[in-house]
Amino acid sequence: MRVVDAFRQTYGGEPAGVWHAPGRVNLIGEHTDYNDGFVLPFAVPWGVTAAVRPREDDTVRLRSLQASAEPQVLEQIDQAEGWARYAAGVFWVMRQEGLPIRGADIVIDGDVPQGAGLSSSAALEVAVAVALDDLYGLGRPKIELARIAQKAENDFVGMPCGIMDQAASVLSKQGHALFLDCRSLASRAVPLDLAAHGLQLLIINTGVHHELADGQYARRRQDCENAAKHLGVASLRDVTDLAGALQKLTGDERKRTQHVVTENHRVEALIGLLRAGAVPEIGALLIASHLSLRDQFEVSCPELDVAVEAAVKGGARGARMTGGGFGGSAIALVAEEKADRVREEVLRAYDERGWAAPTIFLAPAAAGARRLA
Incomplete structure (x- = not known):
């Protein structure tokens, strides 16, 4: 070793x-x-x-x-x-x-x-x-x-x-x-068990990391804390009436709240689909998550957006940025027979913009921390 x-x-x-x-x-x-x-x-x-x-x-x-x-x-x-x-x-x-x-x-x-x-x-x-x-x-x-x-x-x-x-x-x-x-x-x-449904999850590593990402991360967290304070709740997880909450907020706090509350619902909905065996249907939730991260939480970037758009154009059932944002990776849920086409579409979209090619690889679910020797 x-x-x-x-x-x-x-x-x-x-x-x-x-x-x-x-x-x-x-x-x-x-x-x-x-x-x-x-x-x-x-x-x-x-x-x-x-x-x-x-x-x-x-x-x-x-x-x-x-x-x-x-x-x-x-x-x-x-x-x-x-x-x-x-x-x-x-x-x-x-x-x-x-x-x-x-x-x-x-x-x-x-x-x-x-x-x-x-x-x-x-x-x-x-x-x-x-x-x-x-x-x-x-x-x-x-x-x-x-x-x-x-x-x-x-x-x-x-x-x-x-x-x-x-x-x-x-x-x-x-x-x-x-x-x-x-x-x-x-x-x-x-x-x-994606393979049981003929599916794969691809990671599209953009290889980019935009400056100020850490400062922007801290700002997003502060936005959320400020919104919770204005709403009189311990955290945005406690918002049960989203429409009512949004009426009380403006600007960034309003947008951050909309993302967090709806994203929590998407997590629960996705688990429900997995339990029901409707695994191919989770793609729509991945896309909705990305749009919310792009438009409401504002942590995406052009490289991530293009990766998601190109993957879906290539036939992915869904895709979204993953991680803190401002760079890093996107994930794409693809049928096994369409994986090559999705890869080609993403690489073509990057090449057309003169960007360095992203690396694209499979993401199997692995075991957690353990002793090896």
Whole structure:
């Protein structure tokens, strides 16, 4: 295993174990997680693998095979820089919460496609969290490890994400999507057997990431919090009379509320279709989600819009942007016999605009975080 070889080369000796945490694709339920709403992600086969050995002191040494031949040596956790902050943040949270952990030597290897928006940061946090939980016999529930990983990103890295990405990485089951109530953190596995219906889910990785995305993400979250405050509810998940709520709001707050409330309904509707075996019919909900993200939440971009439009033109049953927006990936639900035509249509649309070709690949629903060795 490459990560084990690198561990031996970097630190000498063997790691105590190797853990893998996957990235995720969100089937539907975008920007609802930090509004206490519903999401339906699933894990993908790509993610982060961590070879880890505990230390007798509190020093943390971190090396990524995608970054540098030399590890960052952290005698103080807040010395971490760049990518290492996501891993170091897990140590920081666990220590803040009084969990009995010391330092560790870690080598990270990731194979999440770059720029795809498949949440490599959450995979990194979760890989470290499950490793420390195992090595130190903490016995924390899986959803608790997701919360620790989210807190690392919120409070240490400074990115105000919801818990969806981390929960999907920890809790997902192969062949299933994960329905998560982001308020109660109750979850259940929902069978996602597309092949039984002659369907595939394609990821269209635009490879673009527009500047200011992180700042725009924080602004959208603030819009939602302001709207909830004006409506007198704890979060937009609590809006039960959408028409009445929209009459009380204006501008961005009105648009954000319309998206969040309708997106929660789309999650529930899509689960209903899956349970009824009407899998091909979920495509219309994917399209409705994209239009809402484009027009009401305003987090799409030309590359995502063209990918969605071209996929549908090529015969996809539905498509939408996935992830935080402003770049990253779109997903397309396609019949197996139309997959090549959809690919060709998307590539043609990009070529006509002089854009770099996106990468397009299948997205099977994979297993969540686990120990490999």
